[in-house]
Amino acid sequence: MKVIDEFLARADTLAPGLVEGLYLHGSIALGDYRPGVSDIDFVAVTSAPAAPDLLRRLHRSLPRRPHLDGIFVTRDDLRRDPATLPPGPAIHENRVLAATDFERNLVTWHVLAQGGVAVRGPQHPEIFTDxxxxxxxxxxxxxxxxxxxxxxxxxxxxxxxxxxxxxxxxxxxxxxxxxxxxxxxxxxxxxxxxxxxxxxxxxxxxxxxxxxxxxxxxxxxxxxxxxxxxxxxxxxxxxx
Structure with a gap:
């Protein structure tokens, strides 16, 4: 998808090496994506915590539609029960959230484990499920x-x-x-x-x-x- 390519290109320009993995979940992973209706849901795996100011700069360059909604986590975060994680950064409905529980839950982790689409990174990363x-x-x-x-x-x-x-x-x-x-x-x-x-x-x-x-x-x-x-x-x- 063009918006995903733009997202990665911009991230690599602003912070080379930060985004180690990018996985799509939600309707795309479940085979139920509807253009014009569905958002594009992602989990970005980063080599270090993603600073909100950096995410705002990244977000300003992205198209407003379709909504690109997602969270930024580390590989260690994916191996843990999301209920134990502190709030973290996210992009939701064209806004950058510095610290939120949005999508940091077992549903997201399970959908990733079931059939997350790997855009960057290992096809089957280690993910906590329960x-x-x-x-x-x-x-x-x-x-x-x-x-x-x-x-x-x-x-x-x-x-x-x-x-x-x-x-x-x-x-x-x-x-x-x-x-x-x-x-x-x-x-x-x-x-x-x-x-x-x-x-x-x-x-x-x-x-x-x-x-x-x-x-x-x-x-x-x-x-x-x-x-x-x-x-x-x-x-x-x-x-x-």
Whole structure:
């Protein structure tokens, strides 16, 4: 990808030898990248801590689209449980963050181990993984984030937007699919899983969520009806 080539060229000019490895994760690694919709998620492996001022200079030269979102870690960091790491530098939504927990988590580590795309560095770097811990955190996320989110959407105007439908339906379905599959799964795969698991009753709202992500003709004319179907599906999937 052109933006990745530009990123590496600029990094090598500003700080030769700093970026030892560059790996793509997220939708690219999961085979679910959608141009114009998906971000490009990366993990840059550096020979020394990346200074925020340097990252700001690097970021200023990059295109604004697609979003290039990623973190900067050392090889030793990848060998450790990310929960034990201190906050570190990242680029997120066209902003440089000096110290954040963004993407420094077991999901990122697992996706890298499953199928991270090596742009620079060893094809299969040593990466810490812990499936039982990730599964436990996934179940906790369903309860601590998605159940309250679903309650809020009953009266929140954002629930009438296409973005909320895609985020909610595919977000919960993806976590359920991940737990069932024993690996981190993609959003599109999760949509297929949802219909297969919960039945054809839910095909219209799942199809609408996939349509919002992938393109196609709307499945609902009435946003109120769409919200009702989204909330009904989420209630069903959260009770599993």
């Amino acid at each position: 499936w039982p811990a990730l599964a436990a955190r996934t179940r906790d996320n369903l309860e601590s984030y998605w159940r309250p989110w679903t309650r809020r959407m009953r009266t929140h105007p954002a629930a009438l937007t296409a973005a909320a439908v895609s985020w909610g339906v595919l977000g919960v379905a993806r976590l359920r699919n991940t737990l069932e599959a024993g690996r981190v799964t993609a959003k599109t795969d999760a949509g297929e899983f949802a219909v297969r698991t919960y039945g054809s009753r839910w095909e219209p709202i799942v199809g609408e969520a996939l349509r919002i992500r992938c393109g196609g003709s709307p499945r609902f004319r009435n946003p109120l009806r769409r919200r009702a179907e989204m909330l009904a599906f989420l209630t069903r999937a959260l009770t599993h």
